Structure formats: structure tokens, C-alpha cells
Amino acid sequence: MSHTPVGIRQTQKLRTRQALLDAALALLEHQSLSSLGLREVTRAAGVTPTAFYRHFEDTAALGVALVEETLGSLHGLIAAVLTETGDSEERLDRSVAVIARHVGAQPAHFRFIAREQHGGVGPVRAAIAAQLRRFAEEVACALGQESGAAGWSEEDLLMLGGLYVDHMVITTSTLLEAGPEGEAEVVRVARRRLRLVTIGRAHWLDEG
Amino acid sequence: MSHTPVGIRQTQKLRTRQALLDAALALLEHQSLSSLGLREVTRAAGVTPTAFYRHFEDTAALGVALVEETLGSLHGLIAAVLTETGDSEERLDRSVAVIARHVGAQPAHFRFIAREQHGGVGPVRAAIAAQLRRFAEEVACALGQESGAAGWSEEDLLMLGGLYVDHMVITTSTLLEAGPEGEAEVVRVARRRLRLVTIGRAHWLDEG
DNA sequence: CCGTTCGGAGTACGAGTGTTCACTGACTCA
DNA sequence: TGAGTCAGTGAACACTCGTACTCCGAACGG
Known part of the structure; x- marks a missing residue:
């Protein structure tokens, strides 16, 4: 399928990205996306708020990724x-x-x-x-x-x-x-x- | 139907209540209820945040009223x-x-x-x-x-x-x-x- | 008429928000 | 091996938020 580079950096980045997605999904069980805070997600994922921007521009973009x-x-x-x-x-x-x-x-x-x-x-x-x-x-x-x-x-x-x-x-x-x-x-x-x-x-x- | 008392006070209260409902509905056109702020609603309705509590306990309660x-x-x-x-x-x-x-x-x-x-x-x-x-x-x-x-x-x-x-x-x-x-x-x-x-x-x- | 009720105003507080910036240090690659 | 890249950090910014007070004044009821 798609290229899956095996660089340590890339895999770690993908790992954090997945952590963000998983954390968001867990939080979205009891609320909707428009009320989901960026900080809230990063806190649940165990990452600083700034790290979020390395992966998604918005919480909206994160939502689109979840749809995919x-x-x-x-x-x-x-x-x-x-x-x-x-x-x-x-x-x-x-x-x-x-x-x-x-x-x-x-x-x-x-x-x-x-x-x-x-x-x-x-x-x-x-x-x-x-x-x-x-x-x-x-x-x-x-x-x-x-x-x-x-x-x-x-x-x-x-x-x-x-x-x-x-x-x-x-x-x-x-x-x-x-x-x-x-x-x-x-x-x-x-x-x-x-x-x-x-x-x-x-x-x-x-x-x- | 239901009693509709004609007291000046009651009517004015109902008027603000309706203003809150209308303002909320307008705001909800582009967002969902769980991200709707109490202050946001009162601002759009032209009343102070504290006045909100005279009509609804929550924004959730306001939502239920909108459903009705x-x-x-x-x-x-x-x-x-x-x-x-x-x-x-x-x-x-x-x-x-x-x-x-x-x-x-x-x-x-x-x-x-x-x-x-x-x-x-x-x-x-x-x-x-x-x-x-x-x-x-x-x-x-x-x-x-x-x-x-x-x-x-x-x-x-x-x-x-x-x-x-x-x-x-x-x-x-x-x-x-x-x-x-x-x-x-x-x-x-x-x-x-x-x-x-x-x-x-x-x-x-x-x-x- | 006068005391009471009560819808709404005003102020203040602590907590949480998104975004920015300079920085660090592990990984990459020539 | 050494310069460069870049995912993630930490502090600070200027907000907005919900809620708890006190207080005002018009409408109410006896």
C-alpha cells in the first residue's frame, strides 16, 4: 500500500499521532467534537499542547482524520x-x-x-x-x-x-x-x- | 390550554426567555449545543449572564426547551x-x-x-x-x-x-x-x- | 398604600482556553 | 563524525468561561 518508512523518528511521530487520535476518541464518547479542547486531548494523550500542532492544524483536522x-x-x-x-x-x-x-x-x-x-x-x-x-x-x-x-x-x-x-x-x-x-x-x-x-x-x- | 397569566412581570419574563431561546437557536446554526456557552447566549440575547439562571439551570435545560x-x-x-x-x-x-x-x-x-x-x-x-x-x-x-x-x-x-x-x-x-x-x-x-x-x-x- | 417578591444588573473570582515563542536533544544523513 | 532537522518542551500571552455574590427597582398582593 502506502510507503511506511521505518525511521525511528517517523514511527515515534506516528505513535504520538495515534495517541492523540485514541485520546480524542475516548473523550468524544461523552461530548461532541466542537466542544473538544486541544489541551484536553493533549493532556489525555500525555503530550504538551504545542506538540498537537506537529500533527494537526485544528481539532477539526483531527476529526477528519478520525473519519478516515x-x-x-x-x-x-x-x-x-x-x-x-x-x-x-x-x-x-x-x-x-x-x-x-x-x-x-x-x-x-x-x-x-x-x-x-x-x-x-x-x-x-x-x-x-x-x-x-x-x-x-x-x-x-x-x-x-x-x-x-x-x-x-x-x-x-x-x-x-x-x-x-x-x-x-x-x-x-x-x-x-x-x-x-x-x-x-x-x-x-x-x-x-x-x-x-x-x-x-x-x-x-x-x-x- | 395552559394558563397564560397576563401579569406584566410574567409576560416580560417569558419575553426574555424567548429571547434566550431565539439567540441560542441562531448561534446553534454553526455549532452544537455542547459547545454553546451560557455567556454567549446571554450576550446575543442582550441580557447579563446572571439573568440566564432565572430561566434555565443549564444550557442543557435550554436545549430540552428548544426540543419541546x-x-x-x-x-x-x-x-x-x-x-x-x-x-x-x-x-x-x-x-x-x-x-x-x-x-x-x-x-x-x-x-x-x-x-x-x-x-x-x-x-x-x-x-x-x-x-x-x-x-x-x-x-x-x-x-x-x-x-x-x-x-x-x-x-x-x-x-x-x-x-x-x-x-x-x-x-x-x-x-x-x-x-x-x-x-x-x-x-x-x-x-x-x-x-x-x-x-x-x-x-x-x-x-x- | 406599603411591605414583599423577584427579574435582572453589576462585579469579581478562579479555572481553563488556543496560540506564540525560544529552546532542547535525539535522530538523520552526507 | 559533524551539521542539520524536527518532534516535543515549558513558559507566557490575552482571552473566555461558569458561577457566586450583592444590589436595584418595578411589579405585585393584601
Whole structure:
């Protein structure tokens, strides 16, 4: 992939950068980015305030980096799940399960995304929107290669992809609100919702 | 309704209270509640910081009041639109139109809701969640009285009501992001999404 | 009419904020 | 090996912040 220089200096710099990101993410569990202080982050990361500027210009820039870290590695994953074999019911269950697993594994990251998707920091909002748009396009592309997609316009595929992605985001934040003990119920409802959408999809061309 | 005492004192108090709410709402256009300062609000409202405490304990309490102001008056409205006569296509268009009109009329209020729905202030999140749950129940109730609702379990009606409400919220924030010039396109896509859900609804019992 | 209530003003305090500057010392590389 | 680079330090800057006081004066109620 990208060049990963092994200089002691570079690695140490990356280590501090990651410490800042981790500290910020931990603090963002109970507040939003626009109220996150630069000093607050550096204190939690065990670094002086000035060191922050070696890595990020703003707390906003740090937020954008967090967006990349969270969503950047997810591309292709959803599309992959959708293109796996199995009937639509199976694929549906698997999609929801994948989401639940990821959210359970790194809740702080997804809480951050849910919170800042409409949050007060413009650049971060834009970064999230861009990533979600890419997801929608990927899903639309995957759907377009299915057998049932004959006769669907590109616009409608994008509409459907966006619907799935938005539903994925909603499910994510609902999972976070419910906590581990409420997960099963949330998954149940999410599956039903997806099934309803799938049924609508199957009959879309009948009544378009 | 509620008692509205006409004392000079009471009215003046309500006036400043409203000034605080309006000032806060204006400031919240470009930031989120958790970064909103008490002094900032009072400065914009033209009062001293100490006066704030006569009306709200916190900025969080002010946020809850804003939630009530925005969503409290909307109850019954959606259900009313849904129970009006006309075929499902008409009702669907009317629902989207009503949303677009409300968002266009008071964008700041709805931006606030979208932003704080997953924001960093717990009590406000809870207040919004409670209101949205009420909406979902109202929609579910309205749907239950339609002719096509025979055979639907109460749980599935609630699932569907929640789906509609969540979609309403998404549409709202998408409208806000798009601005007035992008409104037509957003409305187009929102209508299509709703139509797909409606189709799924019509065939729900066939394949349940 | 007069004592009480109370919304709001004014002042002051300590704590925390973002940003700047000169500096240090370990790493880099010719 | 020696000059240069640069991630991170520490002190200081000028703010803003939330909150606790005391006090004023207009509106209230008996």
C-alpha cells in the first residue's frame, strides 16, 4: 500500500499521532467534537499542547482524520457481503450481523460518526458525507450486478443504495443507544425493516 | 390550554426567555449545543449572564426547551396528513410536501434537532428520542386504522411507523444540507424512497 | 398604600482556553 | 563524525468561561 518508512523518528511521530487520535476518541464518547479542547486531548494523550500542532492544524483536522480511520477501511466490505452467494434473506441477515459485529467491536468509532454526521464542524460533516456517498455508490453498483436488477435505472439503484446506507447508519446509532443487552431486539427490528425494503424492491418494477 | 397569566412581570419574563431561546437557536446554526456557552447566549440575547439562571439551570435545560418548542407542536400533524383522504400516492406526496414546507419555514429548528439527535448532551438526546418515539407511535396508530392494515401485528406497525419517522428525519437533514436550490431533487428522491417502502408494505403479508 | 417578591444588573473570582515563542536533544544523513 | 532537522518542551500571552455574590427597582398582593 502506502510507503511506511521505518525511521525511528517517523514511527515515534506516528505513535504520538495515534495517541492523540485514541485520546480524542475516548473523550468524544461523552461530548461532541466542537466542544473538544486541544489541551484536553493533549493532556489525555500525555503530550504538551504545542506538540498537537506537529500533527494537526485544528481539532477539526483531527476529526477528519478520525473519519478516515473509521470509515476508510470499510470500503468494499458491504459490497462484498452483498455479492456473496445465498438468497436475499441470508444476505440480509449477514449484512445486519456484520454491522452489529463492527459496532460491537469498536463502538467509540461509530458513535463518533453518528454524532458528527450532523455535528457542528463543517469539514468533518463533509468528510463523513463523502464517505457515505461512496458507500451508497458501492452498494448501488453491487445491486446492479444482481439478477433482479434488470430494468432498474442507475438513478433508482443509487436511491436504493442510499436507502440501505442510511438504514445502516440508523441501525448503527440505535445499536449504540441500546447497548449490548438491547442488541438482539435492535437486530430483530433492523432485519424486518430491511426485509420490507427488499419486498418493495422485488415489486418495484410492477408498479413503477 | 395552559394558563397564560397576563401579569406584566410574567409576560416580560417569558419575553426574555424567548429571547434566550431565539439567540441560542441562531448561534446553534454553526455549532452544537455542547459547545454553546451560557455567556454567549446571554450576550446575543442582550441580557447579563446572571439573568440566564432565572430561566434555565443549564444550557442543557435550554436545549430540552428548544426540543419541546420544535417538536411539541408537531404532534398530530403527521397523523392528520396520513389519515386524510386520497390514494397512497397522494398521501405520500403530501407528507413529503408538509415536511419540506416546515423545514423551509424554520430551518434552524430542524437543524438543531438533526444535530442534537445524536449530539453530546444526554438530556437533549433523551428528549428528542422521546418525541420521536411518540411520533412513531402516532404514525403506527394512524396506519393501523387504514384498510390495508388488516393482519398487521402491533409490533410490525410500530416497526413501520419508526421507519417512516426515521425517513422523515433523514429527509429533513438532507433538505437542510441541500439548501433551497437543491430542495426539488431531494424531494424527488424522498418520494421514491417512500414509494418503495409503500410497495413493500403492500406485499408484506404475502411473504411474511 | 406599603411591605414583599423577584427579574435582572453589576462585579469579581478562579479555572481553563488556543496560540506564540525560544529552546532542547535525539535522530538523520552526507 | 559533524551539521542539520524536527518532534516535543515549558513558559507566557490575552482571552473566555461558569458561577457566586450583592444590589436595584418595578411589579405585585393584601
